[in-house]
Amino acid sequence: MPDIILLAGGVDGGNHEVIVHNSRKIAASRVKAPVVVAGNVDAQEEVCAILAEAGQPAYPCANVMPALNVLDVKPARQAVREVFIRHIVHAKGLDRAREYVGDVVMPTPMAVLNMPELLAKGAGQEAGLGDTV
Incomplete structure (x- = not known):
């Protein structure tokens, strides 16, 4: 089961039928993970209402x-x-890890996406590798 669902689709002012259809599918499913709705802003109110009703x-x-x-x-x-911090950190006991690492607890995909930037720029007193990354 996913921890978080990212629901996207349609440019602002464009097609809204697909994201609405997909929200209905999510609402009807057994999956009850939080949904970040990052699609056509004209459809977001309807999408959120469908999900909330479920x-x-x-x-x-x-x-x-x-x-x-x-x-x-x-x-x-x-x-x-x-x-992630609101729903998953506490549920999986990761809030205890925050005592040791501070606010750097983040979803694995985000950590992977941030890694090249950290390697390129460096951190603290450590120089980065520059544009070679």
């Missing part, structure tokens, strides 16, 4: 693709991190 926690954020060939993943990334 008892599915839904967290809307900015569309990951607000226009054709335009990506804006930072709001979705932040929403996933917040949902």
